[in-house]
Amino acid sequence: MSQIRIGGACLNQTPIDWNNNFTNISQAIKAAKEQQVNLLCLPELSITAYGCQDLFLSEWLTEEAITQLHKIVPLCTNISVAVGLPIRHDQKIYNTTCLIENGKILGFYAKQILANDGIHYEHRWFSPWPSGEVKELTLNNQTYPIGDQTFHIKGVHIGFEICEDAWNEIRPACRLYDKGVELILNPSASHFAFGKHKIREKLIINSSKKFNCHYLYVNQLGNESGRVIYDGDIILASHGQLLATNQRLSFQSYQLLYFDMDTTQTKYKQTDHVDTLDNNRDFAQAASLGLYDYLRKSRAKGYTLSLSGGADSSSIAVLVALLVSNGVKELGVDRFCKSIHLTPDWHTELTTEEAVQFIVGKILITAYQGTKNSSDDTLNSARSLAASIGAQFKHWEIDEVVSTNHDLVEKAIGRKLTWEQDDIAMQNIQARTRSPLIWMVANITGTILLTTSNRSEGDVGYTTMDGDTSGSLAPIAGVDKPFLLQWLRYAEKELGYDGLASVNSLTPTAELRPKSYTQTDEDDLMPYPILVEIERLGIFQRKSPLIVYQTLAQKLNIDHEVLKNYIRKFYRLWSINQWKRERLAPSFHLDDFNVDPKTWCRFPILSGGFAEELKQLDEA
Numbered sequence: 001m002s003q004i005r006i007g008g009a010c011l012n013q014t015p016i017d018w019n020n021n022f023t024n025i026s027q028a029i030k031a032a033k034e035q036q037v038n039l040l041c042l043p044e045l046s047i048t049a050y051g052c053q054d055l056f057l058s059e060w061l062t063e064e065a066i067t068q069l070h071k072i073v074p075l076c077t078n079i080s081v082a083v084g085l086p087i088r089h090d091q092k093i094y095n096t097t098c099l100i101e102n103g104k105i106l107g108f109y110a111k112q113i114l115a116n117d118g119i120h121y122e123h124r125w126f127s128p129w130p131s132g133e134v135k136e137l138t139l140n141n142q143t144y145p146i147g148d149q150t151f152h153i154k155g156v157h158i159g160f161e162i163c164e165d166a167w168n169e170i171r172p173a174c175r176l177y178d179k180g181v182e183l184i185l186n187p188s189a190s191h192f193a194f195g196k197h198k199i200r201e202k203l204i205i206n207s208s209k210k211f212n213c214h215y216l217y218v219n220q221l222g223n224e225s226g227r228v229i230y231d232g233d234i235i236l237a238s239h240g241q242l243l244a245t246n247q248r249l250s251f252q253s254y255q256l257l258y259f260d261m262d263t264t265q266t267k268y269k270q271t272d273h274v275d276t277l278d279n280n281r282d283f284a285q286a287a288s289l290g291l292y293d294y295l296r297k298s299r300a301k302g303y304t305l306s307l308s309g310g311a312d313s314s315s316i317a318v319l320v321a322l323l324v325s326n327g328v329k330e331l332g333v334d335r336f337c338k339s340i341h342l343t344p345d346w347h348t349e350l351t352t353e354e355a356v357q358f359i360v361g362k363i364l365i366t367a368y369q370g371t372k373n374s375s376d377d378t379l380n381s382a383r384s385l386a387a388s389i390g391a392q393f394k395h396w397e398i399d400e401v402v403s404t405n406h407d408l409v410e411k412a413i414g415r416k417l418t419w420e421q422d423d424i425a426m427q428n429i430q431a432r433t434r435s436p437l438i439w440m441v442a443n444i445t446g447t448i449l450l451t452t453s454n455r456s457e458g459d460v461g462y463t464t465m466d467g468d469t470s471g472s473l474a475p476i477a478g479v480d481k482p483f484l485l486q487w488l489r490y491a492e493k494e495l496g497y498d499g500l501a502s503v504n505s506l507t508p509t510a511e512l513r514p515k516s517y518t519q520t521d522e523d524d525l526m527p528y529p530i531l532v533e534i535e536r537l538g539i540f541q542r543k544s545p546l547i548v549y550q551t552l553a554q555k556l557n558i559d560h561e562v563l564k565n566y567i568r569k570f571y572r573l574w575s576i577n578q579w580k581r582e583r584l585a586p587s588f589h590l591d592d593f594n595v596d597p598k599t600w601c602r603f604p605i606l607s608g609g610f611a612e613e614l615k616q617l618d619e620a
């Protein structure tokens with residue numbers, strides 16, 4: 001009978017922030033030792049961080065990773081630790097985890113199945129390790145086994161899978177089962193996407209059943225390198241039973257979970273920590289954590305936001321407020337302020353709620369930039385939301401600047417601009433006039449300008465380039481407009497953001513045409529729910545326009561000619577606006593797909609625009 005206390009620690013790492021990464025690793029090891037953990041598993045590529053991208057190809061990076069490993073080894077007295085790092089061997093780079101036991105390296109397991117779908121591009125940097133092979137790796141004149149091997153720790157037979165290894169039918173665990181492995185460790189870097197934590201949980205439970213073992217899974221945590229957010233889940237299952245999980249999407253820099261495992265035991269008390277499926281809750285947590293990490297890792301002083309009082313910019317204001325309230329809830333006021341490099345300089349005693357509002361006021365600057373086409377409704381909505389969360393609120397009118405721009409161009413082209421002839425240009429100049437002003441505020445205050453594009457706008461380019469696209473981070477560009485609209489109602493009712501009441505009563509509108517034209521987004525485009533249906537089939541599921549039409553004609557109660565026109569419009573706008581998607585600010589990956597060409601969705605900038613494919617709709 002072998003008893004062993006096993007632990008997992010998720011870590012919030014940053015590419016080549018050696019100090020931060022080493023500190024998190026050493027604190028996790030220290031905490032595990034204090035809890036008498038015998039074997040600790042850390043996430044995939046914890047030493048360098050997972051998202052180093054082409055840095056993995058630099059020789060100096062893999063050398064520095066080894067230097068860091070040698071700093072970690074002596075910390076591992078009276079404990080065994082599995083820590084991830086890239087290893088250069090025979091002119092190839094492998095994604096490995098190193099097993100250290102009581103201050104000595106036992107060997108390296110190398111990932112066999114590389115992640116190469118969706119947002120993952122591991123084949124660009126790593127080679128897959130051939131199954132069944134073990135070779136020798138020489139480091140500082142010492143040789144160690146590297147490859148497809150198992151180990152014994154305190155009498156327990158253990159093996160590894162690294163993240164994607166586990167996501168395939170034919171996988172390393174099949175051979176670990178044949179070898180009689182009792183515990184499989186899985187160091188991972190598995191990105192957040194709506195609902196994915198339940199898929200992971202099921203995968204781990206099923207793996208422990210199928211391979212008749214204990215299975216410990218440990219994910220990276222937080223917004224590691226800009227776009228991707230990791231859940232930081234630690235999941236332990238045994239013989240088909242879920243034994244332990246932690247709180248996902250934590251604001252802590254590491255989290256430890258441990259468990260006493262007995263290899264002779266196949267039945268334990270099941271955990272009562274049940275992680276449910278709730279996209280609204282997860283959006284609030286993941287996006288606010290994404291913004292928190294972005295803020296502290298970029299060392300910016302805060303965020304600036306052009307706040308229209310409409311849905312998109314308001315949802316971002318609330319996410320920044322959530323960054324503060326979630327952070328303070330988990331870390332306390334002092335630790336939270338320190339982590340974002342802010343000195344809490346208030347002099348009177350504040351309640352936690354007051355402190356949250358105070359901090360929001362320090363890090364969020366909003367501005368309403370009205371024109372004669374703006375309404376009192378949106379101004380009031382913006383002002384009351386800002387006041388309710390404690391954000392700074394500035395207000396100015398831009399008509400004079402817009403009209404100076406008009407005068408100059410009218411003189412140059414020798415005629416008056418009119419709405420009949422110059423509609424789009426006259427809309428865009430308003431959006432563009434707001435841009436230099438709000439950028440100026442961001443420059444003056446040392447803050448990051450947030451841009452408010454959502455995914456539905458990204459699909460069809462419904463946005464003015466260098467106008468409302470201005471900014472350096474797009475927190476909601478990964479989610480669609482209908483999701484945002486219902487999330488705002490959730491945030492008002494369930495999260496208590498009462499200041500959203502008037503935002504939630506407005507119909508989405510760009511307010512760029514004169515009021516007599518009564519502009520709405522959906523009149524300009526199509527109903528958002530239909531846009532989302534076309535997007536899901538055509539972009540996410542990669543169906544042809546004809547299949548999109550046939551599927552939706554069956555599913556939706558809508559005139560078929562109207563539907564055809566929406567589909568034609570979607571594909572036309574999708575195709576001509578790829579260049580815009582190439583230029584949108586970096587965005588968070590939140591849904592199971594996104595339209596950011598740097599992560600999930602690559603599409604040619606110049607194309608035939610589906611002309612032939614759309615002709616098939618004429619006969620359908």
Ligand SMILES: Nc1ncnc2c1ncn2[C@@H]1O[C@H](COP(=O)(O)OP(=O)(O)OC[C@H]2O[C@@H]([n+]3cccc(C(=O)O)c3)[C@H](O)[C@@H]2O)[C@@H](O)[C@H]1O
Binds near residue numbers: 427431464509511521
């Ligand atoms: N293939 C290509 N490669 C590179 N560039 C290309 C291009 N095709 C056009 N272009 C360029 O793109 C320009 C047109 O793009 P751009 O100037 O952005 O303007 P555009 O896409 O024509 O119009 C902006 C649209 O967004 C809507 N909007 C704007 C602002 C806010 C909101 C809101 O919801 O609040 C909505 C507005 O109602 C309008 O329908 C062309 O003048 C041309 O220079």
Ligand SMILES: Nc1ncnc2c1ncn2[C@@H]1O[C@H](COP(=O)(O)OP(=O)(O)OP(=O)(O)O)[C@@H](O)[C@H]1O
Binds near residue numbers: 308378507
């Ligand atoms: N009057 C305004 N004051 C400040 N910013 C504005 C104003 N009008 C538009 N903007 C900026 O332009 C962005 C794009 O406008 P858009 O209409 O797409 O978004 P929204 O107003 O936030 O939401 P909705 O589309 O639901 O009205 C806004 O999010 C905001 O950043």
Ligand SMILES: NC(=O)CC[C@H](N)C(=O)O
Binds near residue numbers: 114115167188191
């Ligand atoms: N790092 C990885 O191997 C990630 C790939 C895996 N399919 C996931 O998304 O979780």
